[in-house]
Each structure stands twice: as structure tokens, then as C-alpha cells.
Amino acid sequence: MTRDLTALFDPKSVAVLGAxxxxxxxxxxxxxxxxxMSDTRTVHLVNRRGESILGRPALRSLAELNEPVDLVVxxxxxxxxxxAVDDALAAGARAIVGITAGFAELGADGRALQDSIVERVRxxxxxxxxxxxxxxxxxxxxLTLASNPLPPGRIALLSQSGNMALELSGFLxxxxxxxxxxxxxxxxxxxxxxxxxxxxxxxxxxxLIAVYCEDFGDGRAFVAAATAAVQxxxxxxxxxxxxxxxxxxxxxxxxxxxxxxxxxxxxxxxxAGIHRVASPRQLADTAATLLSYGRHAVHRxxxxxxxxxxxxxxxxxxxxxxxxVPQFAAELSTVVRxxxxxxxxxxxxxxxxxxxxxxxxxxxxxxxxxxxxxxxxSVLITGYFGGYGDYGEGLFRAELDVAxxxxxxxHAHGKPVVVHTMRGASKAARVLSDAGVPVFAAVEDxxxxxxxxxxxxxxxxxxxxxxxxxxxxxxSSYWDARELVRAAGxxxxxxxxxxxxxxxxxxxxxxGYPVALKEMRLLHKSDSGGVALGLATDEELAAALSxxxxxxxxxxxxxxxxADVHNGVELIIGVQRDPRFGPVAMxxxxxxxxxxxxxxxxxxxxxxxxxxxxxLENLRAAALLRGVRGRPPVDLAAAGAAIAAITATAVxxxxxxxxxINPLLVTPDGALGLDARMVLGA
Numbered sequence: 001m002t003r004d005l006t007a008l009f010d011p012k013s014v015a016v017l018g019a020x021x022x023x024x025x026x027x028x029x030x031x032x033x034x035x036x037m038s039d040t041r042t043v044h045l046v047n048r049r050g051e052s053i054l055g056r057p058a059l060r061s062l063a064e065l066n067e068p069v070d071l072v073v074x075x076x077x078x079x080x081x082x083x084a085v086d087d088a089l090a091a092g093a094r095a096i097v098g099i100t101a102g103f104a105e106l107g108a109d110g111r112a113l114q115d116s117i118v119e120r121v122r123x124x125x126x127x128x129x130x131x132x133x134x135x136x137x138x139x140x141x142x143l144t145l146a147s148n149p150l151p152p153g154r155i156a157l158l159s160q161s162g163n164m165a166l167e168l169s170g171f172l173x174x175x176x177x178x179x180x181x182x183x184x185x186x187x188x189x190x191x192x193x194x195x196x197x198x199x200x201x202x203x204x205x206x207x208l209i210a211v212y213c214e215d216f217g218d219g220r221a222f223v224a225a226a227t228a229a230v231q232x233x234x235x236x237x238x239x240x241x242x243x244x245x246x247x248x249x250x251x252x253x254x255x256x257x258x259x260x261x262x263x264x265x266x267x268x269x270x271x272a273g274i275h276r277v278a279s280p281r282q283l284a285d286t287a288a289t290l291l292s293y294g295r296h297a298v299h300r301x302x303x304x305x306x307x308x309x310x311x312x313x314x315x316x317x318x319x320x321x322x323x324x325v326p327q328f329a330a331e332l333s334t335v336v337r338x339x340x341x342x343x344x345x346x347x348x349x350x351x352x353x354x355x356x357x358x359x360x361x362x363x364x365x366x367x368x369x370x371x372x373x374x375x376x377x378s379v380l381i382t383g384y385f386g387g388y389g390d391y392g393e394g395l396f397r398a399e400l401d402v403a404x405x406x407x408x409x410x411h412a413h414g415k416p417v418v419v420h421t422m423r424g425a426s427k428a429a430r431v432l433s434d435a436g437v438p439v440f441a442a443v444e445d446x447x448x449x450x451x452x453x454x455x456x457x458x459x460x461x462x463x464x465x466x467x468x469x470x471x472x473x474x475x476s477s478y479w480d481a482r483e484l485v486r487a488a489g490x491x492x493x494x495x496x497x498x499x500x501x502x503x504x505x506x507x508x509x510x511x512g513y514p515v516a517l518k519e520m521r522l523l524h525k526s527d528s529g530g531v532a533l534g535l536a537t538d539e540e541l542a543a544a545l546s547x548x549x550x551x552x553x554x555x556x557x558x559x560x561x562x563a564d565v566h567n568g569v570e571l572i573i574g575v576q577r578d579p580r581f582g583p584v585a586m587x588x589x590x591x592x593x594x595x596x597x598x599x600x601x602x603x604x605x606x607x608x609x610x611x612x613x614x615x616l617e618n619l620r621a622a623a624l625l626r627g628v629r630g631r632p633p634v635d636l637a638a639a640g641a642a643i644a645a646i647t648a649t650a651v652x653x654x655x656x657x658x659x660x661i662n663p664l665l666v667t668p669d670g671a672l673g674l675d676a677r678m679v680l681g682a
Contacts, residue, residue: 002198005191007094008129009181009199010141011070013042015062015091017084018075018099019053026099026147027075028054030135033144034073040142044069061087068092073135073145078102081131085117089124096121097145098131104187105132118190133186134162139179140205146182153178154207155287156200158193160185164212164280168239171284172210176433177291180205185213194221201225201232208287212239219268219581220462223604226272227459235290235456237275239283240265263586264578267602273459275452285438285449292436293416298378298450300324302370303349304363306356306383310443311349314382314420317444321451325349326375335369360388360398364405371413378416378450381406382443386423396427403428407435416453418446463606465582466652473653473680477520479558481676485661488649490642492673495560501545507559508541514562517544518675519554528552531675534562563665563672569624569634570663570674571616573643575605575650577657577681585647587615590663597621605647612643625666638671639664657681 016034020027031053034043045053050060062069072088074081074096081100088096103114114131121128129136135145139152147162150169157172157179159165165184172179180203183196193213200206209229216222226236269276275290277283301318303325305311315325328336328348336346339362345351350370355362363385370376385403389396410417420443421429433439440446473484479497486492496507497520508515519530530552532544548554572590575583585607588600601615616625616639627633642664650659658679665672 002201003127003191003195005095005127005195005199007070008097008127008136008191009138009143011041011095011143013044013067013069014071014073014145015044015046015059015065015069015088015093016073016075017046017062017088019045019047019058020075021051021053025075029147030073030075030099030145033135033146033149036144036149037142042069062091063087065091071095071097071145073097073099074131075099082113082117085121085128089120089126094126095129096126097129097133097135098186098189099133099135099147100130101132103131104189114187114189121190128190129183130186131189134165134184136184137179137182139181140203146184150182151178153180154205154291155179156181156183156196156203156206156209158183158185158196158209159212160188160193160214161212162186164239167280168210168212168283171280172287175284175288175438177284177288180207188215188217192217192221194218194225197222197225197229197236200234201229206234208291209234209236210239210283210287211236214241216240216265216268216580219578220604223268223272223462223581226274227461230273230459233294235275235287235295236272237277237283237287237290238265238269239277239280263600263602264581264584267584267604268581270457270602271460271462271604273456275456277452278448281445282448282452285440285445286452289416289418289438289449289453292411292438293414295453295456296377296414296416298323298416298453300326300375300377301450302328302373302376302379304352304366304370304379304381305349306352306354306385308345308351308353310383310420311345311351314380314443314447315349317447318380318450321444321447323447323451323454328370329373329375332369332373332375336366339365339369356384356388357391360395360402361405363402364409367406367417368409368413371409371415371417376415378418379410380418380420380443380446380450382420382446384422385419386421386426386429389426389428399428400431403431404435407432407437410437411435416450418449420446460611462604463608466606466648468654469652472655473678476678476680478518478676479520479556481659481678482558482673484653484678485646485649485659485673485676488645490645490661490664490673491670493561493563495558497556497558499556501542501549504545504557504559505538505541508535508538511559511561513537515541516558516560516562517541517548518558518560519548519552520556520558521552521554530554563674564667565665566667567632567634568665568667569621570665571639572600572660572662573646573664574658574660574662575647575656577654583647583651585615585643587612587643588619589621606651607644607647609640609644612640612647615643616640632668634666634668635670636666639666642666642671642673655680 018027019031045058047058072093074084104111134147137146333346344353389399420440424441514536517532570591574586583605585605601618660677
């Protein structure tokens, strides 16, 4: 349930505890900002010495107040923070902003103290932002309780790092954007990123949410909040580092070896429709583009250049970013050819070939023609535009007019248009950017911005985690794993669990040769000689049994019928539990080369059939599944159903830390599990 954060964003009264005249202290910076809103709400400055602060009388303590205070900002040193919070609660505070540092970020003792403070805050029905943060700002309510002033605008900026928030705000401000809200998350001891994103969903002054996060806390709540924001038409941009490395270090299966914190965060972004960015500058570029055009398809890019070099290089960087520069249809090329000199390139990329100097309005007519094509999603203009005005007053005025007309054409078609120019400081470039057409100094930045837009998907609400079964899984052998998954509906070859050589020979006789022999002790059996395949006779089975007994001394064996791998593709299906985001599913190319090929895709588990199919289709080896070089296509429906069943089984048993089927053999006739691994958690 979304928490009511009215006391944080629109308090009737505020107090700065630790107010100071010392310009090197947060107590001074916050007091200066607090006084900016003294005309709109009651502001109390509190200093234990009772000295005048910023020329205004101050209280010695909150106990001197005759009425409750809604929000208290605490800037006192760490040793006094706990008592300050108690004083704030006693004064009736419903929201507390902890600027003070020195808690969970310092280790276990600091975390324990932080947790005990949060318990008291929550028990009082209040909320805590931080500690270790820079404060909060809300332009719509004229709340100015952050260390640094920020211009008003339509972006909500939520940042766990104070310095990163300042850098992000600088990039966004330089692009002409301001902030509906700014929240410095700090340690997220109580209020976390999910709470703050959720508060922006119904905030009428917020059009876009930009987040920098290092620890997601409850990752599933974060995804749910971001999903709600995206579905409400408010894009969410995420710049993130770290998050789940500890779980990767402890992984014992292929799944763990192939999973990374980045892969888990990407899976979360995919589920919620979040735009994940790689740098502060990329966040600002993407935010500016989204605020201009909203969410649109951008994959098929039309490139328009006023020189062959810029045209060719732009195509290279666009395609390297994972986008497409498709050849124009003949009809479009004919139209473009009629607008340009005979030497122009008209097939995509478009090379104006001197048309800019001869008739600068050709930028408008060509852009209009390319955007009008149903086969083009977006346009990248690259080259010298913005510099033509240097050649004379007439061309200068014409270029400004053309820039305005280009912006009108872009918005009329509703397709994203981005401009790279070597003359980014020109007045024509400013006309474009002021009109909402993003202008870039580097063509690779323009291409990567489109790529970030292209990677975001429509949000898919997370499936609810199933109820825990009455009978937990207690064994983790191959037999335990395969029988658990087989009971969920994934087929395996016929097999028998045996204790010794006599039972093994009897099982082989019943199943029929050839058979596979697997020992029951090791997690990675094939790495240590614990698997023997294609045993065709009693003698071969006896030799394999003797070798395994001598070298591994297992408690038992599995004798299994050999599967027909003809026309099959081997996949790996794994589920691992991330400490923040919970169960994460992995699908990839399987078999003994799994880690070498590392062709994998991820999603938050459990995954349904459609998501499973999407994961398969996103693999680099997807063509193998569809059939190549005379091989028939495999049964993707069976593969999708198996993936859904395996992930549902792993999720239903929280005692399972990792569950993996490798390989899952997918043939034209179905899917068959050939090996399984399971790791139980604490």
C-alpha cells in the first residue's frame, strides 16, 4: 500500500534542528533554504545555544514549541541524532529528514542503531527520510528543504547519493529542465526508492522520474512502484550500480556463474518498463528526449547528413548501438531524390551533398519526407547544421527559420528526431533545443539515447509469489531435483535410483541399453567424472561403476535411458534468489559450453508462457530454435511451458536457493530434461 507522504512534501510547519550561522555546516545551508518558504509555512530554527540564526531568533529545543510541528530536519552530529529524533516525535513530527551521517554506512553497529531509530519512528506513525541525505524539495508546494536550490520543472529526481544528485541536476538544468521534486534518499532506513516513486505517480506536477540507486531494498516493491508510474504515463529512468553481488559470490551453479548484479537489475527494468542508463549525461539526454516526444518506437532510424563522412559514421554508431538503418522503400527514395541535387544519397543514409548551402530549406523538406514514411521510427540529423549562418546575414536568418520549421515538422509527425552538430553552441542549435529537439555535441551520444529508448519495453505486472507448499524440499541430489521438476510437468528420460552395481545392472536391463550412469553426490558431476553416457553393454556399465566407485565413492547412482538428441537444441533453465529482487530466472544456450557461450537472458521469476517465449527469442542463438541449414524448428511451445513450470516450482519453494535444468533438450517433438541441479538455502 502506498504511504501517505503529505507531511514530507507539504507540511504546514517545519523545524530545522541544529540550525547554524556557520556557512560550512549543513545546519546553515538548510536554514538558508528553509527561510525561503517562511512566507508560505511556519519555520522554526532550533539551536541548543539559543543564539540568533540568520538574524532570526531561534529556539533552544523543540520542547519550547506551543504547537505540533509537521516536519523536522535533523542536522545535529551523529551522537545526538537519536535524542533529536525522540524530541521530534515528542513534538508531534509526522516526518523527519535525517541529514546526519554515521549509521548503517559505517557497519553493523551503525545499522543496529539506525534500525532501532526506525522502529521508534514507525511506532509513532511517522516517517524518516535518510539519514545521511541532502534533504527534500517540492516545487509544487514551495518546499525548499534541500542543501542546494534547484529550478522548478517537471522532473522528480530521487537519488541515493548526494553528490550524484548534484551532478544529475546540473546536466538536466543545462538542458533547460527543472524539478517538480528532489529527494535525497540517503540510507533509505525507512522511506525507500519504492515509496518515493509511488508518491510521484499521482503527483500532477511530475512528468518524469529520474532515479539514482545503489541499494533497492525491497526490489519487488521498487518494480511495482515503477510499473505503476510507467503505466500512468510517467517514464522512469534509472542509473544504478551494485545491488546483488553478494549473492553472485556465493553461487554454486552455472546459474550463479552467469548471473550478475547488472543482469538482475536489467531484468527488473525490463519487467517495469524502466529506461536504464549508464551515466549521468545519458540520463539527462534520455530525459530530455522523453520529455519532448514521450515513449515511441525508435528502432528504424533515418539518417540525414550534410556530408558523406558524417552519414557513414552515423550509420555505424547507430547500428553498433543495436538500432537499424533500413534501406528506404523505392517510393521514398524517389521523393527524396526530387528534393536534392543529383549527387545526393537518397537510400538511407541521406547525404544532402551540398544542398544545405544551395537551399537550406531542404533540411525541412527531406526531414518531412523521411518522417512521413511508415518504415521509419525516428531520425538522426548529423553534420554541420547550425554553422551555415556564419556565411552571411541572409543565410543566418534562413537557418534560424529552418531550425524552427524542423522542430515543427518533428513534433507534427510525433516521431523522435535528434540532432548532432559540430556547431552545438550556435543560435540555430539553440532554437532546436528550445523547441524540444535534443541537440548533441557527439553523434554517439545521440545514437545511444535512441538505443536507451529502444531497449525499454512495456511493463508487465509481476506475477504474485505462490503460497509456500506444506512439504518443503529437504534433499538436493540430482534425483531430488529431477523428480521435483518432473512432478511439475517437465519430462525426463525413464530412470531408476539404485544403491549398488547389482541394482544398476538390473535397472539397465529393465530400461534397455544404451543408458546413462550418474553418481548422486556431486553438484557438477560431469566436471569430476560423475557422468557416463551411452553405455551400451553390461561390460561398459560395469567399468563405469567401478571407476566412479573408486574415485568418487557416491552414496548411490541414477541409471537413465539415453535420449535421442538428433535435431535437438540444448538449453539451460535456471532460477536463483537475489537478496533484493527475489527469484530471478535465466534462460540460455545449455550443455557443456554454457559458461563459454554465455548466451543468456533474464527475467524476474516466475515467468509466464509469453515471457518465456520472449526470453528464448532474445537469445543470440534464437535462429537455431527456429531451424537453420535444413534443421527443423524445435517445439518452442514445449520449451516455453517447461520454462514456466521450472520457474514456478523454484519460486514456490523458498528453501531452494538455486534450481537449474542443464540441459533441457528441445526437439521438434517436445522438451526433455537431461540433467538437474539444486542448491538449498539456509
